[in-house]
Amino acid sequence: MYPENYKYTKEHEWVSVEGETGTIGITHHAQSELGDIVYVDLPKIGSTVSQHQTFGSVESVKAVSDIYSPVSGEVVAINDSLSGAPEKLNADPHGEAWLIRVKLSNAAELSGEGMMSAAEYAQYVGA
Amino acid sequence: MSENQSLKATPLNAVHRQLGARMVDFGGWDMPVQYRGILEEHKAVRTAVGVFDVSHMGEIVVRGPGALDLVNLVATNDAARLKAGQVHYSGLLYEHGGFVDDILVHKVADDEYFLCVNASNQDKDYEHIVAHNRFAATVENAGARYAQIAVQGPMALAVCQKLTRSELSPIRYYWFEDGVFAGVEARMARTGYTGEDGFELYVKPSEAVTVWEAVLEAGAEFGILPCGLGARNTLRLEAKMALYGHEIDATISPLEADLAWMVKLDKGDFIGKEALLKQRAEGLKRKLVGFEMRGRGIGRDGYEVNVNGQPAGWVTSGGPAPTLGKNIGLCYLPVDLAVPGTRIEVVIRGVGVEAETVTTPFYKRAK
Incomplete structure (x- = not known):
């Protein structure tokens, strides 16, 4: 359910990092709770x-529902396709329906307090 | 998902949980907000049929030779105009003209009126009616004797007809009949809170599960879905039906709420009449009006409304209208602005977003 290579927050967002760029979205649990x-x-x-x-x-x-950023940085891309098709967030929250990409300003945040692994997050939401 | 033991449960609580419903605290009741999803449930009611557990709703029975006098004293509509088997929408008001509650009055007989009231207002309504009972009528707070199941949608008649020998088709909108439904005694009222055709079935709590399951089975061929309070809210908003605590409350009069049609100022004395006459003579200051969002965003309950950059009113209910594909709402505005075509701004997280007042209801079914 929750991709192993993502980091998760208590506010039910995820971040996936490649190089200096973090892709941010909401979790399956979040979309399920929202409806x-x-x-x-x-x-x-x-x-x-x-x-x-x-x-x-x-x-x-x-x-x-407010969305909180798992990391700090500058927004370098937003997922425009969601404005016309927000229901994608229900269908594929960990993939196609990412929200924004940011250029990380402090990579140390990823291993800091409040960041969870997939297993920790799954336990956190009782999955 | 936490279970709060202090919440009241309807007789269908376990059934909802088995169906995978998401449960919420609704005015002290543990109620299903959705099963498969609000949009899907909303669509089922508009295009086919849905079934709702509305057993949290309250019932008050007024009996005796003084029943009509009491109902007509506490409620704004004229119950003398009802025939046995007929229903109308009415208001219970305070002396100052604000709402105690909005209710449905069913005339069972010359000496018996059956009132359907809002769940969280039931005890307050009962005490209010009893306090004005100078007609020696018998007033029963009867909520515990009834479960209520609403079958709503264009196929509701077909579904319900499979389950009773009573002929339902001749029962007109806002009329009811007592009979046997799914093998149990039921009051079958052609009423609803969705803007669609349908029936509201009043049965004994011990028989609610029987009726619910019979309706789901009879409706399977039409694609019936169990529907929660989420869809009930989007459906009633499209049909511009008031919700207590939102469009109406103790501070709002029926004239302000665009409900003058359920007030009969010519019928004789009733609680709140003088205040309404005064309000009418002095002119209304504010009035309820519908709006559609023009800019990106969804105006929601409680958001402020600005006109020309100045605070002018507030949103009573707002959200997406799934049938229309728009974001709609109802708001109070100064009476001169509460007409279709006013450019307004709904303040969404600190930013004014363009909207425009429109004619209502937003949705009306084809007859």
């Missing part, structure tokens, strides 16, 4: 995000 996702609000390319700070929101039919 049908109908709207995604993402930051602009070039803006900066900070670890554990909110950078956008995901809305289901019933509710709004």
Whole structure:
């Protein structure tokens, strides 16, 4: 269920790192708890995000949920396809429905406090 | 998923859990918010049929020779106009004109009225009615005697007809009949809270599971889905039906809530009448109006509404309208702005997002 090479947060986001770039999304557990996702609000390319700070929101039919960044850095890409098809977040939250890519400003955050491995996260959500 | 032991449960609680429902605390009741998903359940009701457990709703029975006088004193609509077997929407008001609750009044007989009231208002309503009972009527707080199951959607009639020998087709919208349904005694009312055709079935709690399972089985050929409170809310919002605590509460009058049609100011005295007459004479200050989002974003319950950059009102209910593919809502605005075509801004996380007031209901079924 949860890819081994991702890191996870208590706020139910994941980050996958290649080189200096981190790809960020919400977890399967998060989309399942939210239900049908109908709207995604993402930051602009070039803006900066900070670890554990909110950078956008995901809305289901019933509710709004803030998204917190697992890492700090500059936004270098956003997943434009989600604005027309937010339901992708229900279907493939760990893959096609990634949210943003950031250029990491502090790679040490990845091994810092509050970051979980796939096994730790699965245990955290009782999966 | 935590289970809160202090929550009240309907007779169908275990059935919901078996069906995999996501349960929430709804006004002190442990209720299903969704089973497979709100959008799918919403669509089932608009295009086929869905079944809802609404056993949390309260029932109050008023009996005796003074029953009509009491109902007509506490409720805004004119119960004298009801025929036996007929239902209407009505309001219980305080003297100051604000809502105690919105209710359905069923006339069972000249000396018996059956009121369906909101779950969390049941005891307050009962006490309010009893406090004004100067007609020696018998008032029963009867919620514990009833479970309620709503079968809603264009195929609801076909599904329900399979389960009763009563002829349902001649029962008109907002009429009811008592009979046998799925082998048990039932009050079968052609009413609902979805904007679709359908029936609300009042049965004994001990027989709720029998009725629920019979409805699901009879509806299988039509693609029936069990539906939760999530879909119930999106369906009622599209149909612009009020929800207590949102469009109406103790601070809001029926005139403000665009519900003047359920107030009969010519019927004689009722609680709140003087306040409404005064409000009408002085002119309303604010009124409920529908809106559609024009900019990106979803206006939701409680968000502020600005007009020309100035605070002007608030959203009472808002969210996606799955049938329409739009983001809609209801809001209170100063009365001169509460007309279709006003450009407004809904303040979403600190930012004003464009929206426009529109005519309502947002959705109306083809007759």
